Amino acid sequence: MSNGPAASALAIDAMGSDLGPAEVVEGVSLALRSFPEIRNHIILVGDKTVLGPLVDKKKLEKYAKISIHHASEVIGMDEKPIQSLKNKKDASMLRAIDLVKDGVAQAVLSCGNTGSLMAAGTLRLRTLPGVERPALAIVAPTKDHNFVLLDAGANPESSPKNLVQNAILGYNYGKVVLHNERPRVGLLTIGTEEGKGTELINETHSLLKQMGSMIDYKGLIEGFQVFDNHVDVIVCDGFVGNIVLKACESLINNMKSYLKKRLQENPLRWMGALLAMGAFKDMKKQFSTERYAGSPLLGLKGIVVKAHGSSNRHAIMHAIHLTHKMLHREMNNRMLADIQTANDIMNPNNHSVDVR
């Protein structure tokens, strides 16, 4: 990052999307045209015979430096993470990660296999000094605000220290993504009376209270407060986080399909639905996650962002914008400093070394 954050490069796995590389290139084009602040060097990683003509056609070089980094293989969505890393050494996702590892790029974005990205990101980039485990952070919408939830599945068995670090990572990410300089942080549990949750929660809660003003820790929250604008950053382990997010998504789909069927079974109801369509559209927009299509794996040496496999060009545009913001705000440097402070608070004995 010697040229400052504005000059940092973004490696994009151009082959991992369900919609194909052309959609990814369209996403890059939209991002460069829509957000004048994005002038990072963009490195598209994948089959150069496919990507070359796509890039030439879009004339992107007038907006930013664009290059293509060749990779001959693609990791499939259903491949097993660890095996895919072994079997496909020339996969676009892995080459893109290696660009960050080698310092050529400072961030990587992929729509590919989540498990492979988490495994390869963690194994190849390693965590920031002091961070024990990376955490996947998701932004979810409600009727009147958005919140960050982490960990959404990177680390299913967490220690209190892992959860405290998740809080630090999520707080710093929340600042960038929620446009809120002091996001409220909550720890997810059952029953908010002290001592009611698990040992993991009680110990984490007591550590978080020691973090002072470094984060805005609001204490314990219950399941029914998740969507209730109590906090902006919800901290939990990857097991709970993954299940809660997926169950909520499945509930929305289930109810939507029920309602649609009931509306369609009667012409009067359907007419009513058409008249009320504006409200349904508002709702779809409000609860859409497209604006937050990129989910970072936080805590690594480099920015790693996962976009949905089915991301269209707009989703990819937003994911690029998000990645740019994390680079521009030097999020990882802030995290690094806060994690060191937090670790010193958690392990006061190690701290004495710094005092000399």
Next chain:
Amino acid sequence: MSNGPAASALAIDAMGSDLGPAEVVEGVSLALRSFPEIRNHIILVGDKTVLGPLVDKKKLEKYAKISIHHASEVIGMDEKPIQSLKNKKDASMLRAIDLVKDGVAQAVLSCGNTGSLMAAGTLRLRTLPGVERPALAIVAPTKDHNFVLLDAGANPESSPKNLVQNAILGYNYGKVVLHNERPRVGLLTIGTEEGKGTELINETHSLLKQMGSMIDYKGLIEGFQVFDNHVDVIVCDGFVGNIVLKACESLINNMKSYLKKRLQENPLRWMGALLAMGAFKDMKKQFSTERYAGSPLLGLKGIVVKAHGSSNRHAIMHAIHLTHKMLHREMNNRMLADIQTANDIMNPNNHSVDVR
């Protein structure tokens, strides 16, 4: 239960409802009038000076034997569970539980403080022989089926054995409440590939596979399958179960309130909503939990059922019906037998004693 299940008695904490004892008595009246099969002895527990006139007025004695068991105190919704047990020895909830403990009644139903009911039920009745921890079971609706989820919060830190026992308890409860003689059982995790979840899940999964045909174990399910008609009984620990259920409930309320606001802000939309009202009503009915207003704390010596604090007479009627079914089907005896079989499979060394 010497007189057979039909003659078993049901103790009802008549004071614990937010809507007052009159609503509880109305619920009893509705249950007896609507379900001719319910002819259990009903023991209403609470202040006799309040309950006496309410019961006299409803003329319930022509349907079933009704009695009033006096209790002078009521546990409030916000009282701390363990403290409430100590401070209010003559609370209606505790007296009702004691009727089961003393063999006067075989089941207890309360709309009161969930924590107090779980604590008092567990401490005073104790678990069925072989059951290590009780589990709270919830029935949740989807567009095309209902499922049981347990544990919903009784036991936040579970062992593999606890989860296997939850599966047995839930399977037997599923038979009664879902009208399905072979409910499909799934274990909730992240990622359904074997070995991907936590140690707790992996060990539980391997134990459940050893249960043979005793339960219809379908294996691991992920969060996005919760509402997807994959299984009828979802097994998880009380921490995950409580958070998932509460988060989903909070999501529904959040979306409903958003949609209502957007429909009301424009007369055309509101007219459309009125035309489509039938579909919204269907949806409200389909996703209503009123028919499953009672949630049993399974695995205790006696049937313990919690109804919502805000239960109206219809919800109480359904909860009484549910309690009746659990008694009538001798659910606890079936659980007892299955738990013993499961424990023998899990601890083959203890089994040799039975062989002699």
